[in-house]
Amino acid sequence: MPMNMIIREKRKEIGLTQEQIAECLGVSTPAVNKWEKGTTYPDISLLPALARLLKTDLNTLLCFNEGLSEQEISHFCKGVMDTIGENGFESGFTMVIDKVQKYPSCGSLLHTTALLLDGALMMSGMIDENKERYSSQITALYKRAAKSDDDNIRDKATFMLASKYMGHEEYDKAQEMLDLLPERSAMDKSQLQANLWIKQGKLTEAAELLERKLLMMESNEIQSILISLEEIALKEGNNEDAARLAEISCEAAGLFGLWDYCSFVAPLQVASHQENVRDSISILKSILAATLKPWEMKKSALYRHIAIKSHQGNFGKKMLPALLAEIENDSRYAFLHSNTEFQQLIEQYRARC
Known part of the structure; x- marks a missing residue:
């Protein structure tokens, strides 16, 4: 959720008006209105006071902990596939890059879109020379997903990296990735x-x-x-x-x-x-x-x-x-x-x- 929506929703949750927010922070009411519309943002010096006023923390206010639900990711991926089908791989690829820039720490989004692009690129019929630019960026998505706090996502992304390194005959790197993976649990x-x-x-x-x-x-x-x-x-x-x-x-x-x-x-x-x-x-x-x-x-x-x-x-x-x-x-x-x-x-x- 963008900061402007967080400010608006938190303000309404605690029953304050834009005028009251403005008065407490020593700014104008139109300034608060612009914050909530997303046309401007609060000065960095105001953020701690604004977070306390809205009874939240800076991480929430600045969207540091924000991610996407599985349903949202699934819906987005369907849109990407539809776009690739209608307008070609480049259009869907651009959609993914734009999305992950907005949610750079969402491990599930990173891994799922990397898988999607991997499959779509394979089925595109594109010659290998043209695939290389996309392949390197897809690998970068897997690398970011492999740093996820979620063990399941991290292991899946690491597995895919091992597979990719093997395909490029980078066997030492592939072994490094495999060594990071747990053995299959005896408990199913x-x-x-x-x-x-x-x-x-x-x-x-x-x-x-x-x-x-x-x-x-x-x-x-x-x-x-x-x-x-x-x-x-x-x-x-x-x-x-x-x-x-x-x-x-x-x-x-x-x-x-x-x-x-x-x-x-x-x-x-x-x-x-x-x-x-x-x-x-x-x-x-x-x-x-x-x-x-x-x-x-x-x-x-x-x-x-x-x-x-x-x-x-x-x-x-x-x-x-x-x-x-x-x-x-x-x-x-x-x-x-x-x-x-x-x-x-x-x-x-x-x-x-």
Whole structure:
């Protein structure tokens, strides 16, 4: 809340008029009126007396402890995504920078908007050279969030920094970030909370919590582990194990009811590593087709409660331009770039963006 609104609300709470405030502080009534309109601000020498008069403290008066609620952050982020969709990434990026300048110490805002911009930039289809300016500022947001007093926000931001440093091959910095993170607690609060809600008859709340945990933590973590193990096997030259891990990843995606797209990530890693043109193009066809196929979560027994609130919409179609740009520009697929069938496939889906 801006200072002008704090002055006005605190004045009304204690039942004083603008004239009375002016008289107590030895200023004019129009001056107090301007303070409350936000057109001018009190002289710094008046602030201690004004805070005492309004029965508040300087931190509150100067908004030092001010933050945003989760609902306000969620509403703002929706506006940013709408703006990016209508006017491009730069417009949404500017909105975020303006907001965090007004709330520079709100850790939740810093971390949430950094995640949002990270995802939007990845899906923008922008070339790497143009991404760099934005990426550095997004990393700066994570760094600020990593200094939050909130342990949860701090750990999440630190985790993202470790991931970013790894992506830039800054391995020492990545290790520094990882060393700051706590090991996973043996006590699973979410499971305990769900069990409590079940006993209380709050079945929908319990189901939503467990379904989100299964989707966002357990199943995705399993997929991530399998893909990493597959990468190790490929680097060791153990193609047989890598192929088997790719099969397991596919099976796991089906078992956990994940989006069809997830089934093809691991097999593509094997095929592209081996520079197998036929298999790579076949898998790419499946991946690109999957992006345009909605994820029907509501048909899954695993996610039927959270599917009601989910807005999958055209997520795959939105990510298609970025996926095509990656396939066309990533050196991992250089062995395909001169292939006629590959070029036709890219043109076919480029026309569907």
